[in-house]
Amino acid sequence: MNPREDSITAWFKARSRLDPAAFPIGIGDDMAEIRVGENASVLITTDMLLDGTHFDLNTATLEQVGYKAMAASLSDCAAMATVPLAAVAAVALPPGFGSGQLQELHAGITRAAEKYDCPLVGGDITAWARAHPFAINVTMLSRRAGNVPIRRSGAQVGDDICVTGSLGGSVYRKHLEFEPRVAEALKIAQAVDIHAMMDITDGLSTDLNRICQQSGVGAVVDAASIPISDDARRRDDPLKAALDDGEDFELLFTLAPEQGDALIRTWEGPVPITAIGRITEAAGMQLRQPDGQRVELVPGGFDHLKDWASERQHRRTGNR
Amino acid sequence: MNPREDSITAWFKARSRLDPAAFPIGIGDDMAEIRVGENASVLITTDMLLDGTHFDLNTATLEQVGYKAMAASLSDCAAMATVPLAAVAAVALPPGFGSGQLQELHAGITRAAEKYDCPLVGGDITAWARAHPFAINVTMLSRRAGNVPIRRSGAQVGDDICVTGSLGGSVYRKHLEFEPRVAEALKIAQAVDIHAMMDITDGLSTDLNRICQQSGVGAVVDAASIPISDDARRRDDPLKAALDDGEDFELLFTLAPEQGDALIRTWEGPVPITAIGRITEAAGMQLRQPDGQRVELVPGGFDHLKDWASERQHRRTGNR
Numbered sequence: 121m122n123p124r125e126d127s128i129t130a131w132f133k134a135r136s137r138l139d140p141a142a143f144p145i146g147i148g149d150d151m152a153e154i155r156v157g158e159n160a161s162v163l164i165t166t167d168m169l170l171d172g173t174h175f176d177l178n179t180a181t182l183e184q185v186g187y188k189a190m191a192a193s194l195s196d197c198a199a200m201a202t203v204p205l206a207a208v209a210a211v212a213l214p215p216g217f218g219s220g221q222l223q224e225l226h227a228g229i230t231r232a233a234e235k236y237d238c239p240l241v242g243g244d245i246t247a248w249a250r251a252h253p254f255a256i257n258v259t260m261l262s263r264r265a266g267n268v269p270i271r272r273s274g275a276q277v278g279d280d281i282c283v284t285g286s287l288g289g290s291v292y293r294k295h296l297e298f299e300p301r302v303a304e305a306l307k308i309a310q311a312v313d314i315h316a317m318m319d320i321t322d323g324l325s326t327d328l329n330r331i332c333q334q335s336g337v338g339a340v341v342d343a344a345s346i347p348i349s350d351d352a353r354r355r356d357d358p359l360k361a362a363l364d365d366g367e368d369f370e371l372l373f374t375l376a377p378e379q380g381d382a383l384i385r386t387w388e389g390p391v392p393i394t395a396i397g398r399i400t401e402a403a404g405m406q407l408r409q410p411d412g413q414r415v416e417l418v419p420g421g422f423d424h425l426k427d428w429a430s431e432r433q434h435r436r437t438g439n440r
Numbered sequence: 441m442n443p444r445e446d447s448i449t450a451w452f453k454a455r456s457r458l459d460p461a462a463f464p465i466g467i468g469d470d471m472a473e474i475r476v477g478e479n480a481s482v483l484i485t486t487d488m489l490l491d492g493t494h495f496d497l498n499t500a501t502l503e504q505v506g507y508k509a510m511a512a513s514l515s516d517c518a519a520m521a522t523v524p525l526a527a528v529a530a531v532a533l534p535p536g537f538g539s540g541q542l543q544e545l546h547a548g549i550t551r552a553a554e555k556y557d558c559p560l561v562g563g564d565i566t567a568w569a570r571a572h573p574f575a576i577n578v579t580m581l582s583r584r585a586g587n588v589p590i591r592r593s594g595a596q597v598g599d600d601i602c603v604t605g606s607l608g609g610s611v612y613r614k615h616l617e618f619e620p621r622v623a624e625a626l627k628i629a630q631a632v633d634i635h636a637m638m639d640i641t642d643g644l645s646t647d648l649n650r651i652c653q654q655s656g657v658g659a660v661v662d663a664a665s666i667p668i669s670d671d672a673r674r675r676d677d678p679l680k681a682a683l684d685d686g687e688d689f690e691l692l693f694t695l696a697p698e699q700g701d702a703l704i705r706t707w708e709g710p711v712p713i714t715a716i717g718r719i720t721e722a723a724g725m726q727l728r729q730p731d732g733q734r735v736e737l738v739p740g741g742f743d744h745l746k747d748w749a750s751e752r753q754h755r756r757t758g759n760r
Contacts, residue, residue, distance in 0.1 A: 156481070157583075170572075172568065206463065222451075244487050
């Protein structure tokens with residue numbers, strides 16, 4: 121997913137005329153839900169990962185790539201607070217890739233499959249006719265737990281906004297090693313009434329904007345509350361990294377403030393949960409800075425307003 | 441799938457320790473089956489199609505590619521005699537691909553989705569960082585019809601071998617326009633007791649070998665009985681084209697001879713069903729030529745034995 125994708129997704133969604141009795145959740149969430157028989161349903165997610173875009177085989181091993189491809193889909197299962205069931209994987213192989221490479225990839229897939237009890241049940245192996253990069257697509261099925269699957273569109277005015285873990289700097293390490301928050305999502309969904317949830321794949325600012333857009337609400341985020349990861353602190357602007365870097369694969373969710381208080385008070389970890397802001401009636405997103413000033417929070421790159429603009433101008437003109 | 445894939449698939453299958461109660465059908469068939477709740481299951485298939493391998497965007501439209509990607513998965517649903525439920529699609533876009541291209545692709549996906557009542561319920565859009573070709577992955581779910589899903593491993597000694605439609609020369613036209621045999625498969629499975637079935641994607645000789653291998657049997661195919669397509673007749677060796685060309689997307693199945701006779705006698709088409717041979721106890725595959733002689737039938741390139749070898753030698757040495 122990238123921001124450009126949102127308008128395309130909306131276009132696809134508008135043209136999908138799904139019967140909600142057969143398809144309780146359609147295009148636009150982390151997974152779609154498909155009714156199977158009278159009292160059962162499955163949820164489905166599909167993710168394509170490309171060498172050079174989502175990983176770099178010059179620095180990542182195929183074992184890591186296999187793990188990441190599975191973990192990205194497992195994170196979607198978590199985003200809906202559902203239980204992973206099974207996965208299929210399809211690969212496009214560059215010339216020269218053989219059984220050795222596939223076995224290495226399989227080791228990574230299996231590591232994730234066993235850890236999260238979500239076996240690989242099928243796949244497809246194709247090869248590029250010419251020298252093009254490795255690609256892997258994982259499709260995963262999940263099932264409902266005791267709770268209903270959590271969607272992006274349920275955020276309510278006054279909700280607390282919470283995240284798991286810490287944010288930013290994933291590119292240094294975490295994007296290949298992250299632990300999808302499957303157990304945490306189920307535990308949270310069974311403890312409290314979550315209104316909206318997704319996993320953070322394109323950065324907090326972009327993904328919170330998706331929840332706001334789909335729920336018809338706005339948000340205020342407290343800059344001082346955002347859990348900035350150690351790796352984000354290696355960046356020039358750690359706060360910006362925590363807001364805008366992709367591939368955190370943490371949970372972003374909203375719930376009534378008293379529920380949020382209770383959750384955080386009773387939560388025993390080890391993955392932290394942090395309240396970072398509030399859902400507002402006013403559309404758009406704002407960032408409350410440590411000095412109390414509010415600035416517009418723009419998906420994919422927050423706007424320091426004049427300060428930020430003038431700082432850049434200062435730099436450009438050599439005034440500082 | 442390509443022949444090299446068989447050994448890899450066998451390797452993956454050997455390492456998948458799936459509980460048959462939860463996963464009635466695992467790796468190695470056209471679809472895997474996953475139990476969902478007490479009395480329901482879904483089947484799943486995933487297929488990656490690559491520009492330059494499975495289609496050529498210099499000559500095919502994106503509408504055709506969208507249709508083909510769906511139809512290939514629908515053909516897997518047919519191969520198991522199951523009812524298509526829903527699909528998800530993921531794409532990797534070359535630089536310069538935008539909403540116009542995606543809308544054209546969507547038109548082809550939708551054409552197949554509406555014709556076969558199998559809506560698109562989700563997807564993923566990714567982009568190559570550099571100039572690499574378009575790729576599309578479709579994953580499809582299906583459900584059981586009145587019959588059990590038909591596997592590859594059930595062929596029995598003495599079975600008739602049957603195919604739908606006509607074979608060979610798909611590359612000229614059919615590979616972009618084929619009609620997956622969903623309705624035919626369900627009709628056949630409800631009329632008679634099919635022992636083994638798959639769809640022909642890598643050519644009759646290769647795919648029949650898969651049924652033989654997985655069933656622990658052999659086969660004799662009558663060369664004179666093979667329904668050779670008009671497009672195969674454009675080839676230098678039409679019989680070889682019908683045996684070895686890929687992407688027929690026809691059904692290949694085996695059943696008791698009296699069942700085969702009854703099926704063909706009562707079948708009202710319009711897609712023809714033809715009995716082309718017999719399952720044998722002796723391992724391996726043979727081709728019975730019109731003169732009655734039997735030659736070995738090799739997956740992916742049948743062997744005319746001395747005749748063929750000497751013909752080539754004649755050509756090479758200019759003796760004819």
